Amino acid sequence: MSTVKVNDATLERINELKEKLKISKTLILEIAVGNYHSKFFKKKEDP
Secondary structure (H helix, E strand, O other): OOOOOOOHHHHHHHHHHHHHHHHHHHHHHHHHHHHHHHHHHHHHHOO
16 A cells, blocks of 8 residues: 555656657657668669
8 A cells, every 4th residue: 555645737747758758659660660661662673
């Protein structure tokens, strides 16, 4: 049983940051994969 109490504003802020982090992680991944694919396909197209 924990007696530590977190107020709603702090909890909301934490969840907001988690959500932003999740989004940015996904974005970074998509950009990285996108760049990899464009390089890969350019290489394949060029003789």
